[in-house]
Amino acid sequence: MVQQTLKSPNDLLHFQLRTAMTMENDSLAALGELQKAAKTAEIKQLFRHHADETKEQIANLQQVFRLLEFKESTAPSPSTKGISKQAASLIERSAPKLxxxxxxxxxxxxxxxxxxxxxxxxxxxxxxxxxxxxSLLQANLDQEVHTSEELQKTLQKILA
Ligand SMILES: [Fe+2]
Incomplete structure (x- = not known):
């Protein structure tokens, strides 16, 4: 496969945006898997809520493509694929109570x-x-930060 060389900051931005789109699609799939893996209703709900937000984030990214006059498409995101793979393996080897x-x-x-x-x-x-x-990217970032805080708080709560 011939890889296209990213020559300008604009090429790089377009590519990073395409990768971010894959990242959000992977997140949506991962949140579904985590929701299935979780045992407690409150934690399942936390994942469900962030999955709804993720759909809004995908719409925001589509809007960013339009504003920057970039063709909307995706590019590989091996990092998020790896995070999902690691999650699946850890879930598989963990007892239900964990x-x-x-x-x-x-x-x-x-x-x-x-x-x-x-x-x-x-x-x-x-x-x-x-x-x-x-503004659109910041809205997505704010939701991710808020979610990470909620996850950390919930983790502290279940281990207290
Ligand atoms: Fe997200």
């Missing part, structure tokens, strides 16, 4: 990756002065 803890920990890893992805998109679009794009 599943809530495992699911929360795995989701936390995914959120932190997403936070870094949005920060990496916000810095260049902000320096380009694309305030409408930054």
């Amino acid at each position: 599943r809530d803890q495992v699911a929360l920990s795995c989701a936390l890893g995914n959120e932190h990756y997403e936070i870094s992805a949005y920060q990496s998109l916000i810095v260049p679009t902000s320096s380009m002065g694309m305030s409408d794009v930054v």
Whole structure:
């Protein structure tokens, strides 16, 4: 497979945005799996709620593609595929009583990756002065940060 060389900051931004789209699609699938793995209704609900937010985040990314006049498509995201694979393996080897803890920990890893992805998109679009794009990306980042805090709080609660 011939790889296209990213030559300009704009090429890089487009590629990172395509990767972010795959990341969110992977997140949506992962949240479904984590919801199945979790035992407690409250934790299942936390995953369900963030899955709904993830659908909004995908819509925000579609809007970002339009505003930047980029063709909407996806690019490989081996990092999120790896996070999901690691989660599946940890769930499989854990006793049922550990599943809530495992699911929360795995989701936390995914959120932190997403936070870094949005920060990496916000810095260049902000320096380009694309305030409408930054607002959409910041909305997604805020949800990821909020979710990571909720996951951490819930993890602390179940282990107290
Ligand atoms: Fe997300």
